[in-house]
Amino acid sequence: MKVALYARYSSDNQRDASIEDQLRLCRDYAARHEWNVVDSYTDRAVSGASLMRPGIQELMQDAQRGKFSVILAEAMDRLSRDQEDIAGLFKRMKFAGVRIITLSEGDVTQLHVGLKGTMNALFLQDLADKTRRGLRGRIEAGKSGGGLCYGYDVVRQFDAAGEPMRGDRSINETEAAIVRRIFREYVAGKSPKAIALTLNAEGMAGPLGGAWGPSTINGNRERGTGILNNEMYIGRLIWNRLRYLKDPETGKRVSRLNPQCDWIVQEVPDLRIVEAELWDAVKARQATTTWSQRTRGNGVHPLNRLQRPRYLFTAMIRCGCCGGGFSMISQTLLGCSTARNKGTCNNRMTIRRDVLEKSVLNGLRTRLMDPALFKEFCDEFTREVNRVRMEKGADLVAMRAELPRVDRELDKAIQAILDGVPGAKLKDKIGRLEARKEELMALLADAPQPPPLLHPNMATIYRERITALYENLQNEETNTEAVERLRALVSCIKLIPQDGELAIFLEGDLAAILNFSSNRKSAAVHPDHSVLESFIGQDSLVAGAGFEPAAFRL
Incomplete structure (x- = not known):
């Protein structure tokens, strides 16, 4: 009689010696019956709720090859605790001509499979219910329900009876500083990928000691995963947001979002790492970069809307003759797309991208710094x-x-x-x-309190801010926030052929600001009034945020 031994212990009994104990008892049983033990198979610290275990899979494959005729284990629950799995295992072994014998049940029959399978399934459900009940009590006491969140340390302490007190956490100041930095850089305009690359380049270890990745930072806003969505950082502990089920095909856990009414929310202000204002700023930016079905309908692919502009004035440059877009027609030159792709525009003039950007930035510096x-x-x-x-x-x-x-x-x-x-x-x-x-x-x-009066030395402060803005725009490593702010002030840049070259006209709040700085408060006295009337039209001269007109020639 050729016999194969199987032993397993699960995560609820973390004792490696349990494997040797099971195998020793099975060998003694086989020796008493004078059976020949040909091999032994083990799974260590693996739940019996699934057959996706290396040891049991190898056992099933060898059984199909006829390596042995009996499987010997301590009890049926060592083989599996799932009704479907134990029934499937029994069916496969019966087809292969292999008997299943356990020290507890003896020779396993269909009756054992039905009764013990049901009992093991009920045991798992009862264990899950008791675990959830204990976790809920811990959450309502303001303690963690399990798992270690990045930015915190486990507090190890014991009660009067010497039993460990679980669920207490304290802030890890080193990791908390990295969390705050991630929030600030995201608000400043950096992408999760750029933040992760910077942290990895500086040798900052991520959660679990591994490298940082974009998904680690961005996560899933709806499910509350990722650094930017973890409400623990604002002193709010949320439990039962997700439930986990095992996929019967793969045996892997799959998360499902619970209704919000089932969430358990507990305030833990002593664990706050991020201030409410910074958190709200992150949520506001996420709202502008998160795509949903409601954003469809404008003919623009959602991935294109979420893509960060490659250059300073990408997608903002228009032909002053036809209104079409100007795009890169070579590595350095911008040209009218309509003239080249459709032939309906006669504007074949080009301009270097870097010249255009420098013209705008130099106009910003020279005119605003007078x-x-x-x-x-x-x-x-x-x-x-x-x-x-x-x-x-x-x-x-x-x-x-x-x-x-x-x-x-x-x-x-x-x-x-x-x-x-x-x-x-x-x-x-x-x-x-x-x-x-x-x-x-x-x-x-x-009635709101009246805002404080402006400082009379505003001119000096203004000069310092403009200098810092220009310097930030020149620095590719730190210009992310400055570029976004400048783009927000420009609604359109029109390139109009004049005297053998392309004249640059700004539209938007930046144009109005430049007009004010040049002391041109009326469109009628603007030196380019006739040009603006001919190519832009009076309708475009709409006041910006408190300024007029909203067009300016560089």
């Missing part, structure tokens, strides 16, 4: 803004002063009634005073 112009503008701007803010502050002061007067008038009216004046005569007056008091209290409660 000392006399920006000092005059800043002085006037500061004076006007401070005047408006002081007027708003004066309204609040007046309302605060009126409220005590209304109270005094009410007191006088009530005293008059007490002195014998008929109440009918004062009824209307008291009603008006009470209504005015309620109105004042509501206005004061809802």
